[in-house]
Every structure is written in C-alpha cells, then in structure tokens.
Amino acid sequence: MIKEIKSKQKRIYTTILSSYLYLKCNKVLFGIFIGIFTIFCTSGFAQSPEIFKQVKLLYPDANAVVLEEKENVNIEIENGELKINSRHHIDKIILNEKAQGYANEYIYYDDTFNEISDIHAVLLTPNGKKYKKQKVDNIKTTGKVSSSIFFHDNKVKQIIFPKINEGSRAIVSYNEETKDPHFLGAFYFSSYMPSVKSEFSISFPKSVKIKYKLLNDDDGKIEFKEVEEKNIKTYTWRSKNVDKYNWDSDAVPISYVEPHVIVYIDEFETEGETKKVLSDANQLYSWYRSLISKVNSEENEELKAIVDTLINEEDSRYDKIKKVFYWVQTNIKYVAFEDGLSGFIPRDASTVCAKRYGDCKDMASIITEMLKYCDIKANFTWIGTRKIPYTYTDIPTPMVDNHMIASVKVDDKYLFLDATGQYTPLGFPTSFIQGKEAMIGLDPENMILEAVPVIEKEKNAYTDSTIVEIQNEALVGRSFSNFTGYSKLAMVPNLSDQTYDKNKDFLSEILEKGHNKFSIDTVSISGVNDRDKKLGLNYDFTIPDYVKNLNNNIYVNLNLDRVYYNDYIQKERLDQDLIIKYKFIEKHKTCLKIPIGYHLTTIPENENFYHNDFGFSIKYTHNDDQIILDKTIYIDALLLDKKDFTEWNKMIDLLNKSYNEVIVLKK
Numbered sequence: 001m002i003k004e005i006k007s008k009q010k011r012i013y014t015t016i017l018s019s020y021l022y023l024k025c026n027k028v029l030f031g032i033f034i035g036i037f038t039i040f041c042t043s044g045f046a047q048s049p050e051i052f053k054q055v056k057l058l059y060p061d062a063n064a065v066v067l068e069e070k071e072n073v074n075i076e077i078e079n080g081e082l083k084i085n086s087r088h089h090i091d092k093i094i095l096n097e098k099a100q101g102y103a104n105e106y107i108y109y110d111d112t113f114n115e116i117s118d119i120h121a122v123l124l125t126p127n128g129k130k131y132k133k134q135k136v137d138n139i140k141t142t143g144k145v146s147s148s149i150f151f152h153d154n155k156v157k158q159i160i161f162p163k164i165n166e167g168s169r170a171i172v173s174y175n176e177e178t179k180d181p182h183f184l185g186a187f188y189f190s191s192y193m194p195s196v197k198s199e200f201s202i203s204f205p206k207s208v209k210i211k212y213k214l215l216n217d218d219d220g221k222i223e224f225k226e227v228e229e230k231n232i233k234t235y236t237w238r239s240k241n242v243d244k245y246n247w248d249s250d251a252v253p254i255s256y257v258e259p260h261v262i263v264y265i266d267e268f269e270t271e272g273e274t275k276k277v278l279s280d281a282n283q284l285y286s287w288y289r290s291l292i293s294k295v296n297s298e299e300n301e302e303l304k305a306i307v308d309t310l311i312n313e314e315d316s317r318y319d320k321i322k323k324v325f326y327w328v329q330t331n332i333k334y335v336a337f338e339d340g341l342s343g344f345i346p347r348d349a350s351t352v353c354a355k356r357y358g359d360c361k362d363m364a365s366i367i368t369e370m371l372k373y374c375d376i377k378a379n380f381t382w383i384g385t386r387k388i389p390y391t392y393t394d395i396p397t398p399m400v401d402n403h404m405i406a407s408v409k410v411d412d413k414y415l416f417l418d419a420t421g422q423y424t425p426l427g428f429p430t431s432f433i434q435g436k437e438a439m440i441g442l443d444p445e446n447m448i449l450e451a452v453p454v455i456e457k458e459k460n461a462y463t464d465s466t467i468v469e470i471q472n473e474a475l476v477g478r479s480f481s482n483f484t485g486y487s488k489l490a491m492v493p494n495l496s497d498q499t500y501d502k503n504k505d506f507l508s509e510i511l512e513k514g515h516n517k518f519s520i521d522t523v524s525i526s527g528v529n530d531r532d533k534k535l536g537l538n539y540d541f542t543i544p545d546y547v548k549n550l551n552n553n554i555y556v557n558l559n560l561d562r563v564y565y566n567d568y569i570q571k572e573r574l575d576q577d578l579i580i581k582y583k584f585i586e587k588h589k590t591c592l593k594i595p596i597g598y599h600l601t602t603i604p605e606n607e608n609f610y611h612n613d614f615g616f617s618i619k620y621t622h623n624d625d626q627i628i629l630d631k632t633i634y635i636d637a638l639l640l641d642k643k644d645f646t647e648w649n650k651m652i653d654l655l656n657k658s659y660n661e662v663i664v665l666k667k
Contacts, residue, residue, distance in 0.1 A: 069197070283396065414438075
C-alpha cells in the first residue's frame with residue numbers, strides 16, 4: 001500500500017512539474033496554475049523557487065535532474081541537396097552543492113560531419129522567490145581524449161559553469177549542422193541523471209522520406225505524434241519521468257537497454273529526380289563502396305616481392321591465406337585513426353606496407369591486396385563489434401558498424417580475417433565480433449550479409465592436471481596446464497617470451513593455488529609464439545601452511561583453484577544483462593597421494609549444477625593410495641540474461657559450499 005501511494009504521488013508531481021515547465025511560457029495560464037498548485041500543496045512545499053522542492057520530493061537520492069531536454073531537427077532542400085540543422089536544449093537542476101560536475105555540459109561532435117554554433121548558457125541561482133540569471137561564457141573546445149585512437153577529429157565543447165548552489169539550474173542551448181545526410185544519429189530518453197521531460201522531433205518536407213526505429217520501449221512509455229502542415233511533416237517523440245541509467249562496466253551498453261530513437265533518410269525528391277540515401281542495406285553498401293572505389297588502384301612491387309617470399313608453389317590455398325594473415329598480424333602495428341572520411345576509407349596497401357602500421361581498415365586493405373597477388377579473392381568487410389546491438393537489416397545506417405576486416409571464402413564458408421587481434425589464429429574471429437552480422441563486399445555492385453560464427457566453449461579451454469603430496473603442513477605438487485582458443489589469447493599478450501624470470505609476477509598471480517603463500521619453483525612454457533598451438537605451462541609449486549594436522553588427523557582441501565568463489569551478482573545490478581567475452585570451459589584434475597600410514601575417513605560429496613548457459617560439476621574418487629578430484633566449470637553464452645541471475649547465484653551457493661569441503665585422513 002505504501003509503495004502504491006508513493007507511486008501515485010510521483011505520477012501526480014511529475015504531471016505538475018511538466019505542466020509547470022509548459023505554463024511558465026504563458027503568464028495568464030501560469031497564474032491560474034500557481035493558484036491551483038498552492039491549494040494542492042502544503043504551504044512549505046509551495047515556497048519559491050517551487051521547482052527545487054518538487055524535484056527533490058520526486059528524486060530524493062539524485063544529485064541532479066534533467067528538467068527538460070529537447071532536440072529539434074529540421075530538414076530542408078536547397079539547390080538539390082539536403083540541409084540539416086538541429087536545435088538542442090537542456091535544463092538541469094542541481095539538488096546538492098556537491099554536484100558541481102553535473103552542472104557542466106559537454107557537447108561531443110565530429111567536426112568533419114558536424115558544426116556547432118550559437119551556444120547559449122545561463123546559470124539560474126535561487127534568490128528568494130526568484131532566480132538570479134547569470135550568463136556563462138566559459139566554453140572550451142578540445143579534442144576528445146581516447147586511449148585507443150591515435151588520431152581523430154572528434155571534438156568536445158566543454159561549458160564550465162561557475163560555483164553552483166543547491167537548487168541552481170544550468171541551461172544550455174546550441175545549434176548543430178549535420179553536413180552529411182548519412183549521419184542523423186540517435187536520441188536517448190535517459191542519461192546518467194533522472195529526466196522529467198525529454199522530446200525529440202524531426203521536421204521535413206513531404207518530398208523527403210524518413211524512416212525511424214524506436215528501441216527498448218517495451219512498456220510503451222514513449223509517446224509518438226505525427227503532424228502535417230503546409231507540406232511539412234513533423235515526427236515527435238516525448239517521454240516523462242525516466243529514471244537515470246545505472247552504468248556498469250560488465251553490463252551491456254546503454255544502446256541495448258535504454259529507450260532511444262534512430263532516424264535516417266530513405267530518399268528525397270528534388271527537381272523531378274529521386275535521390276536515395278539509406279533506403280536499405282544495399283544502398284548503404286553502395287555508399288560504402290563509393291568511398292573505397294579508388295583504394296589499391298595500382299599494384300605495388302614491394303608488396304608483391306614480400307608475397308613471393310612468403311608463398312611456395314606447393315602451398316594450399318588455406319596455407320597461402322594463413323601466411324599472409326599471420327604476416328600482417330606480425331608486421332603491421334595496429335594504430336587507430338578516425339579523421340573525417342579517413343575513418344571510413346582505408347589507405348592503400350602500399351602506404352600501409354611502407355609505414356608498417358595502420359588501423360582496422362588499413363589492415364583489411366593490405367590483406368585483400370596481398371591475397372590478390374596470391375590469386376585469391378578476398379573481400380572488404382564491414383562489421384560492428386558486440387558493443388552495437390543493431391543489424392544492417394533493421395537499421396541500414398553507419399550506426400550499425402564501427403569496424404572493418406577482410407574475409408575470404410574457403411570450402412563454402414567465410415573466414416573472417418581481423419588482424420587487429422595480433423595473436424588470433426586463422427579460423428577464429430576476434431572475440432568482440434562473434435555472432436555479429438557482417439557486410440561482405442563481393443564486387444562494386446553486390447554484397448551479402450553473413451553472420452560471424454560463435455566459437456564453442458570446448459575450443460576455449462583451460463585444462464589443468466595436478467599431482468600433489470603432503471610434506472608436513474605444506475602441499476607440494478606439479479601441474480600440467482593447457483590453454484586453447486580465447487583462453488590462450490587472454491594469456492599470451494602478458495607473456496613476453498617463454499622464460500619464467502620475465503613472466504614471474506604474472507604467472508604467480510594467474511596460476512595461484514590454495515592461498516597467497518603459493519610459490520612456483522620451476523616452470524616451462526610452450527606455444528607462446530605459435531598461433532596454431534596450445535599454450536602449455538608445466539610447473540612445480542609449493543603451498544606452505546596449507547595442510548592442517550590435528551589429533552592424528554590430516555585435513556586438506558583439494559579445491560586448489562576456486563574460480564568464481566563468492567562471485568555473486570549483487571542485488572543493485574540485477575537490472576542489466578551481463579556481457580561475456582567468450583564461451584569457455586575449465587577442467588581441473590587434482591590427484592593427492594595418501595601419505596604412508598594414513599587412510600581416508602571423510603571424503604566430500606559430489607556436487608553439480610546445470611543450466612543451459614553455465615554450470616559446474618565436482619566429483620571425488622579414491623583408491624588405495626590416492627584421492628582424485630575432477631572439477632569442470634563452463635559458461636556457454638555470450639550474454640548472461642538478467643532473468644537468469646537468480647540461478648547464477650544459486651550456482652555460486654553450491655560452488656562455495658563445495659569449495660569449503662575438506663578431506664580427512666586418519667593416522
């Protein structure tokens with residue numbers, strides 16, 4: 001009942017607040033509103049500026065709240081081309097004096113495709129029953145910092161507000177010109193703050209055909225309205241009272257879960273001619289292909305000579321592909337570039353070869369060209385990483401992809417060649433494009449859409465076989481560990497070479513067994529530099545103070561590797577799916593030699609948990625002189641659905657219980 005009352009109160013105050021923002025513009029209506037509002041509220045609640053207390057009541061735990069956010073896009077046709085301008089407006093109220101950072105506004109844009117102008121910023125500070133208005137001129141323009149991109153034209157305008165007080169309002173408006181009609185983008189109805197009211201609209205002549213996609217609005221909270229007046233259509237989407245987005249580093253990106261709308265231009269008519277922009281995936285491909293039409297137009301003798309040194313006459317087609325792919329991975333350093341259309345157009349293979357570095361597009365360029373010299377047809381391929389939830393079929397816009405690779409057909413299936421994964425073996429895609437829809441360019445006119453395979457868990461295995469024996473209160477043993485697939489790829493970048501001395505700290509942390517007194521005595525490493533072989537780690541170790549001796553009994557826990565111990569999904573993040581980097585399986589076999597003069601009195605029960613997407617099994621066996629623990633843990637999904645979090649926590653309960661079980665040996 002209390003929850004119902006609070007919910008009703010919240011809806012009432014949201015309606016009042018939205019009405020307040022609208023009526024503020026009309027003095028007569030606003031006077032009527034204030035009269036009604038005074039009767040409705042207690043005298044304390046209605047004190048001015050009223051809006052602060054209203055919002056504080058609605059969102060008592062928030063640092064700041066978006067009172068209103070608007071983006072109004074206007075499309076016109078001038079001289080046979082589209083002219084696109086948007087007006088942005090955001091009004092934020094600060095709910096405590098510690099929230100200074102929330103007042104500042106950041107405008108992110110690409111100055112090749114967008115132009116920002118006419119910025120107006122004001123600070124409203126509570127002053128009795130009114131607001132004191134102060135113009136804000138402290139605006140800085142800088143390059144957007146990115147740790148993964150060496151050179152780009154992404155910019156940010158930072159509007160820095162002076163010291164704010166509790167109840168201050170930071171208001172910013174500005175114009176944005178979109179220079180290329182392929183980039184209309186998306187509007188989100190939520191942010192890192194709660195939002196009382198959001199609105200996105202787009203106005204366009206009837207001769208322009210607009211398509212749109214509203215996503216993540218399953219409960220129908222976003223209102224849509226279409227209006228036509230004097231040959232101008234306007235689409236408007238509105239939302240009210242949207243909670244803030246709770247970001248988590250392991251959760252799916254905001255585009256997977258938060259309500260947003262994507263609009264794009266299908267086509268437009270001008271002077272009797274129909275010009276297509278993004279009517280479907282084929283039209284998007286046609287535009288992409290036009291951007292790369294001049295790439296690798298001339299052959300390069302240096303690159304041909306390199307290919308000649310790599311390839312032998314007796315090499316199979318598969319071997320030729322492997323040698324070229326591995327050469328690019330080894331010799332071309334990945335450096336990201338996003339500079340205007342250079343973020344879409346690869347550099348010539350000759351340039352990439354000469355510089356010995358390039359971005360994903362450049363690596364695709366040199367791979368396709370080198371394979372051409374092997375008489376093997378390879379294809380430029382556009383793809384989005386798993387950070388992007390869209391497909392070319394649903395939303396044929398540049399928002400679908402952020403990556404380019406090469407692909408080649410072998411035995412009626414496509415191999416996806418992504419050299420940005422320096423150690424990825426041929427036949428494996430990089431983990432972040434698994435399952436994604438790829439646009440494969442067959443020729444200037446034709447393409448196909450093909451799904452990248454998801455690598456099954458059995459190919460991403462960590463297997464460990466360990467033999468241990470008891471020496472006083474220490475456990476001494478030898479392990480034979482192998483890593484394959486993505487499990488190996490997670491290890492290799494941290495292994496500088498095949499010697500223990502240079503990798504001691506990393507190996508001690510990764511291979512730790514028992515507790516933190518674990519120490520590696522000797523180790524041999526194999527397969528680090530061979531992409532097609534498993535990574536092998538064979539090592540001797542000691543775990544001091546691990547075995548308990550009491551009253552002629554020995555107590556020892558054979559769960560030396562406690563993966564996922566206490567790894568619960570906490571209640572506060574039960575509302576977002578979790579991204580899994582790759583499917584995998586771990587198998588641990590631990591064999592304990594029973595000391596002479598002792599016999600087994602207590603052995604733990606076997607335990608297991610099965611779910612389609614995750615699970616484990618723990619099994620004990622013993623004979624006259626040894627006890628064996630077999631443990632298997634797996635994850636068989638790339639996305640952990642929030643509806644399965646309860647089952648996950650049940651698994652962790654059982655796993656923790658099993659991890660705490662001990663073997664008892666009696667003298």
